[in-house]
Amino acid sequence: PSAIAVLTSGGDSPGMNPAIRGVVRAALHRGIKVFGINKGYSGLIIGDLEEMNSASVTNIVQRGGTILKSDRCEAFKDPAVRHQAAEVLKEKGIDTLVVIGGDGSLTGAHYLTLENDIRVIGLPGTIDNDIYGTDDTIGFDTAVNTALEAIDKIRDTALSHESLFLVEVMGRNSGFIATHVGIACGAEMIVIPEYEVKVDAISSQLASNREQGKGSSGIIVVAEGPKPGLTYDLAKQLKNHGQQPKVCILGHIQRGGIPSGHDRILASCLGASAVDYLCAGYNDIMIGVRRGKIVDTPLAQVIEKSKELDEALFQRALLLHK
Ligand code: ADP
Numbered sequence: 051p052s053a054i055a056v057l058t059s060g061g062d063s064p065g066m067n068p069a070i071r072g073v074v075r076a077a078l079h080r081g082i083k084v085f086g087i088n089k090g091y092s093g094l095i096i097g098d099l100e101e102m103n104s105a106s107v108t109n110i111v112q113r114g115g116t117i118l119k120s121d122r123c124e125a126f127k128d129p130a131v132r133h134q135a136a137e138v139l140k141e142k143g144i145d146t147l148v149v150i151g152g153d154g155s156l157t158g159a160h161y162l163t164l165e166n167d168i169r170v171i172g173l174p175g176t177i178d179n180d181i182y183g184t185d186d187t188i189g190f191d192t193a194v195n196t197a198l199e200a201i202d203k204i205r206d207t208a209l210s211h212e213s214l215f216l217v218e219v220m221g222r223n224s225g226f227i228a229t230h231v232g233i234a235c236g237a238e239m240i241v242i243p244e245y246e247v248k249v250d251a252i253s254s255q256l257a258s259n260r261e262q263g264k265g266s267s268g269i270i271v272v273a274e275g276p277k278p279g280l281t282y283d284l285a286k287q288l289k290n291h292g293q294q295p296k297v298c299i300l301g302h303i304q305r306g307g308i309p310s311g312h313d314r315i316l317a318s319c320l321g322a323s324a325v326d327y328l329c330a331g332y333n334d335i336m337i338g339v340r341r342g343k344i345v346d347t348p349l350a351q352v353i354e355k356s357k358e359l360d361e362a363l364f365q366r367a368l369l370l371h372k
Contacts, residue, residue, distance in 0.1 A: 051145055051328050051329070052144070053082065053083035053084065053143050053145065053146070054077050054082055054083070054084045054144065054147070054328065055084070055099060055139060055142075055148070056085070056118070056147070056150070057087035057088075057091070057093065057148075057149060058070065058116040058118045058151060058175060059091055059120055059121065059149060059150070059152075059154075059155035059158070060120060060122060060151040060152045060153075060154050060155040060175075060176070061152060061176060061177070061305060062115050062175075062305055062306075063175050063176050063187070063188055063189025063190075063192075063193070063305060064114045064115075064177070064192035064193070064308065064309035064310070064313055065175070065188035065189045065309040065313035065314060065317035066118075067107075067112075067113050067115070067116060067309070067317075068309060068321065069150050069173055069175060069188055069321040070086070070107060070118060070150070071107040071110055071111055071318065071321065072318040072319065072321020072324075072325075073322070074106060074107045074321075075321075076321065076322040076324075076326070077325050078103070078104055080329060082325070082329075083101060084102050085100060085101050085102060085142065085144060086100060088118055089118075089120065089121040090118075090120050090122070090151070091123035091135065091155075092121040092126075093121070094138060094139075095123070095125065095131060095134060095135050097138045099142070111314055112308055113308070113309075114192075114306045114307045114308055114309060115306065122154075126158050127158075129165055132161060132165060132166065133165065133166060136162065136165075136166035136167065144168075145169060147159065147168055148170070148171050148172075149170060149171070149173070150173045150175040151172075151173075151176070152174070152176035152178065152180075152187075153176070153180065153181060153352075153353065155172070156174075156181070156336060156352055157349075159172050159349060160334060160350060160353055163333060163334050164334070169334075170333065170334060171324045171328055171333075171336070172335070172336035172349055173317075173324055173336065173337055174186075174187040174188060174320075174338055175187065175188045175317075176188070176189060176190075177189040177192070177193035177220060177304060178222055178224055179224070179357075180223065180224035180356070180357055181336070181352060181357060182351065182352050182354075182355040182357045183357075184336070184338025184339055184340065184345075184347070185338070185341065186316060186338075186339055188313055188316055188317045188320065189305075189313060190226065190227070190313075191312040191316075192307060192309050192310040193305065194227060194231055195310055196304050196306075197219050197235075197300055197304055198234050200217075200303065201231065201235040201269060201271070204217060204298055205267075205269055208267040208268065208269060209265075209267050211267070212265055212266045212267045213266070213295075213296055214256065214266060214267065214270070214288075214295045215269050215297075216270050216272050216288075216295050216297050217237075217269055217271055217300060218272045218273075218280075218298070218300060218301075219231050219271060219272070219273060219274065219300055220300070220301075220304045220305070221242075221243075221273045221274060222275075222276065223276050224244070224273070224357075224359065225242025225243055225244050225273045227273065228240050228241070228272065229360075232367055235269060237268075237270060237271040238255075238256070238259060238269060239252060239255060239268075239270045239271070240271050240367055241270060241271070241272040241284065242359070242364070244359050244364075247284065249284070249287040249290075249291060250291070252270070252288065253291040253293060256293060270295070274299075281297055285297050316339065319344065323337050323344045324337050334350070335347060335348055335349060336352045
């Protein structure tokens, strides 16, 4: 490539900074110019970008969020606006864009290269881990650990007051965070969008837990699901079944914080690999990881296919909590 630009887009995730650092340092090492674009596609459209050097990414490997800032940009769904974005890049002599973001951001990147003479490489940056073509996404591990830290504290209160807590974790339409968090915090139950919620079953499970002498305290981990308010609805239904649940929504704390060692390594390797793939002539792909190996998947597939939750893992989690 003549010059590369890099941006972060959509929901931020811990590890975006080491990913940026990986891209920048690998590009510079190969003598390729690299530009940082501020505020995702919104910044790209208006040409809010500057050349980066080694010092631009000094001391960021451990920082949460993204130094390039992130944004959502409805306008980028318009092909004319994407054409304008391509012109901005060409004017600066940039022929390649690295996009770090979730499903939506990768969709935008795919269309940008389909319609314009710009090459793109995507990196999976989201806490949700809901991206096809990779076992793991940048930020997922940190988000799971952040949720765990909070739930360990909630459990102290749950035990002291013998109360039942419904703890809502993020994950939009996917139950990855909830399943992993549920296993690791020893939740009594896990509720995820992939499976129908049967309030009767939850209630009788709680009753049988009590009979077994487990007391009435407990944690049920609930994935936020596609529409807000699901956890409060569930609490209401459980109240109708004689339970007294308290609700705790963990919310945005899960998106922030110092990236875990795992996420720093993943992000750094994916960032550097993006440059390797670009230099090898690849385009319109996402770089991910499968069984510990760096792999590439066409963006068209990443967008089209959905990543299935490991059902065996979920079933095991349910058994563990019985
Ligand atoms: P994430 O990347 O975390 O999934 P969003 O779904 O909000 O977050 O997408 C981030 C941005 O990606 C959007 O604001 C928009 O600029 C771009 N984008 C999303 N979907 C499309 C699409 N279908 N076509 C073009 N750009 C898109």
